[in-house]
Amino acid sequence: MLGALLTLESIRQAAKRIEGHVLRTPVLYRKPRGDCELWLKAESLQVTGAFKLRGAFNRMAVLPADTRGVVAHSSGNHAQAVAHAAAALGLRAVIVMPNDAPALKRARTEASGAEVVEVGPDSDERARRADELAAEQGLVLVPPFDDPLVAAGQGTAALELIEDSGPLDRFYAPISGGGLMAGCAVAVHGLSPGTEVVGVEPEDADSVRRGLAEGRRVSVPPPRTLADGLRVRTPGEVTWPVIREHVARVALVSDKELLDAMAWALGELRLVLEPSGAAALAAALREGRGRCGVILSGGNVDPALLARVAARIYCTA
C-alpha cells in the first residue's frame, strides 16, 4: 500500500527538503470563547497563497536529475504550486487548465514561467490531456493529492503547527482529495497521539463523512459548495485508508458559515481567506473545545467574493 509510505519520518524528511523554499507560515493564537483556544496555521500566507506548494515541492525535489519537466492539471492552487516549484527547481512546467479558469489564476501560473495548455471545462478531459502530454513529451505528472510524497509535504503544515502550539485536544483541517488531511493526520498523531482529528467538508461535498459511515470509499454527486477547492467527488486511493484510520469524524459546514468565517478572519486575524481556506475555521468557531489546531489552507479568493465578504463585516460592525 502506497499509504504505508506516509509516516511521521517521511513528513520530517519533507520538512527538511522544503526548508528555505516554502514559507514557515505563522501560527496565530485566539481564544474566541472561554473553553476554546485556537492555534491557527496561516497557509494563506504561503508563497503561492495555499498549502499546495508544500506537497508539490516535496514531490518535485526528488525527481531524477535528467527529468525533462513536469505536467499537472488544475484550475487552482495546485497549478500555481507546481509552476512555482518548477521555477525554483529549474524544471520546465506544463499546466493543463480549463478554458473557464479565472484570468487571474492563469496569469499567476504563467508569471511563474509555466506553459499553460487550455482544454474544455470537463475535469476528465483535463486529466486525459495531462497524461497525453506526459507520454508525448516525457514529462512527469505531479498529482494534486493522491501520492505519498505530496501528502507528506502537506503534512509539514501540521508538523510546524504542533511545534508551535504543543499538544492539541482537537485538530481541524479541510478534506478534498485528502492529501492535506492524510499528511496532517499522520503528523498530528505522531506528535500528539491523543488528539481528536476532525475532517471538515462542505455540506454537499461530504464524501468522507459518508465513507466513514459506510466503511468504504464512496463518491458524491458534483458539489456546488462555495468552497471551489473542496469540490472533489471522491477521496484518493492513497489518502482514503489513511483518513479512515486517523480521522475521528467529519464536521460539515454551510456556505453561510464559510462566509462568516471569512469575515471573522478579515476582521479578527487581518487575513484574507478563500472559502476552502476558511472551512476548518468555520467548524472550529462553531464547535471547538479545549486546545484546537486549525489549518487555514488558502487565501486565493475571487475579488468579487472578497468585496462581498468585506461589505458583510461593514454592515454588521
Add this chain to the structure above:
Amino acid sequence: MLGALLTLESIRQAAKRIEGHVLRTPVLYRKPRGDCELWLKAESLQVTGAFKLRGAFNRMAVLPADTRGVVAHSSGNHAQAVAHAAAALGLRAVIVMPNDAPALKRARTEASGAEVVEVGPDSDERARRADELAAEQGLVLVPPFDDPLVAAGQGTAALELIEDSGPLDRFYAPISGGGLMAGCAVAVHGLSPGTEVVGVEPEDADSVRRGLAEGRRVSVPPPRTLADGLRVRTPGEVTWPVIREHVARVALVSDKELLDAMAWALGELRLVLEPSGAAALAAALREGRGRCGVILSGGNVDPALLARVAARIYCTA
C-alpha cells in the same frame, strides 16, 4: 540624552524580554519588478494587530514588582497594546480614550480587561487626564513613542526582519511620533550598516521631511491624511535626534497610494492592512530598488474602508 539609551544592545535585550509574549511575525517575500525585491514584515499579524505591542510590552516588563498599574492615552493601536500587555503581566490598566473613538477599538481594549476613561476628542485633554490619573492613583504612564524602552521594543521588528532577510539596500518604515522608526533605524544600521533608511510620511503629515530639511524638530498643522495612525504633528524629543542621525530621507505618500497599496496587500499578500500600515509598502512599490525591507505596521482598519478597498480590487480585476 535619553536617545543614547537606544542601542542595538537594548533592542537585543528587548527581543529577549518580549519572546513568547509577542508574535514573531512572518516576513513575506515578493519581487514586484525585476530590479526590486521586497521583504515585508507583517506586523499587521501581531497579536493586537500592530507593532505597538512590542514597545508597550518591553516598557511594562521592567516595571518594579510593586507597580500598582499603568495608564495610557490613545484612540488606537497603543491602547490595545497596553491593555493586552497589562493583562499578560497581571497589571491593572487604565486607558484614556476620546469619546469619538470607534466602538470596535474601545470594545477590543475593554475585552483585554482594561478600564476605559472617556474624555473629549482633544488630544491635549487626553494627555492631561492621563497625567492626572497617574498622579492620583499611583499609575505608571506608558508613553506611545517618546521613550527609549518603547522605541527599543519597536526596533525588534527590524531586528527580526533582517535576521530573516539578510543585509538590505533600503529599509522603509512609516514615521509618526518616531518610536518605530527610531528603534528600527538603530537595529537596521547595527546589523546592516550600508542600508539606506527611508522614512515614509503622508503628504500632509511631513514633520520629519521638513525637520530634516531645516535641521531642527518642527511641527506641522493638524494632518488630515487617511492614515489615522500617522497624524502626529511633531516627532518625539527622544526619537527626533535618532531619526535625524539615521534616516537618509523621507518619501511622501498620497491617500490614493495608500489605498492602492492596501488593495495590493489584499490581493497579492492576502493581508488586511490599515492605511498607516500600508504607507511604507506604498513607497516601496513606487520607488524600491535592490533588496528592500518594509514594515507593514498594522492591520486595524475600519470595516467601511476595508469594504471600499476590496471593491477597488474587484473593479480593477
